[in-house]
Amino acid sequence: MVAGMLAGTVAAAVLAAGGGVAGDGAAHCYRVRVDGQFAPPSAFVPSPAITYDMDLVPAASWIGVEQHGKPGGSMTVTLRVKGLKPGYAYGAHVHQKPCGTEPTAAGSHYQHRKDPVQPSTDPAYVNPRNEVWLDFATGPDGAGRASARHAWEFRPGGAGSVVLHREQGGAGDRLACFTVPFAPRA
Incomplete structure (x- = not known):
């Protein structure tokens, strides 16, 4: 397993299924798992998890994203959050670019076509x-979860973040953004 630290975020990438070794004919898969704590864009220590609305996504609330699949096959993206506003219905989508100080920095939704x-x-x-829609509602403890499975995978370098939106469905105001090193990478 390859692991690294990304400003408070732990990333795990590319794992072989069943202990297979490249070239041995075993089915290979990949897994990307990252998590982080939200911080405002002006935080002294930058975070890959940025909150633009601290009422709905408080600083120090937590996000975790996992992507797993098989090259040339299907993939699943799972989102988990803790510490958000209890009892709220959030929209969430994979976006094309990494997060930035402005909510629009993440670009548009990733689209397969x-x-x-x-x-x-x-x-x-x-x-x-x-698109990868990960809409969820938080429970009384502010935790939530969503998963999306697709028969396709991201284009290399085509997906860069998960954005939390004010409304479920197609879009809405951007509340927070989390930069994710989705596979495959460019």
């Missing part, structure tokens, strides 16, 4: 089959 017209509003492209 890219809409030629941007910004994308066409329901043929903006839907949970063509």
Whole structure:
């Protein structure tokens, strides 16, 4: 397993299934797992998890994202959060770029089939089959979870973050962003 530290975020990448070794004919899979604590964009120590709305995504609340799949096959992305506003329904989507100090830095939603017209509003492209939607509601303790499974995987370098939105569904105000080193990488 390859592991590294990313400003308070632990990342694990590329694991072989069943202990297989490259070239031995075993089925190989990958797993990316990262977690972090939200901090405002102006925090003294930068974080890959940025909150733009501290009422709904308080500083020091936690996020974890896991992606696993098989190269050339399907993938699953799972989101977990703790410490958010209890009893709130959040939208969440994978976006194209890493987070930045401004909510728009993460770019548009990642789309498996890219809409030629941007910004994308066409329901043929903006839907949970063509994008990775991870909408969730928090319980009384502020924790929540969501998973999305697709028969496709990200293009290399095409996905860079998970953005939490004010509303579930297609979009809404951006409340927070978490930079994720999704596989495959460029």
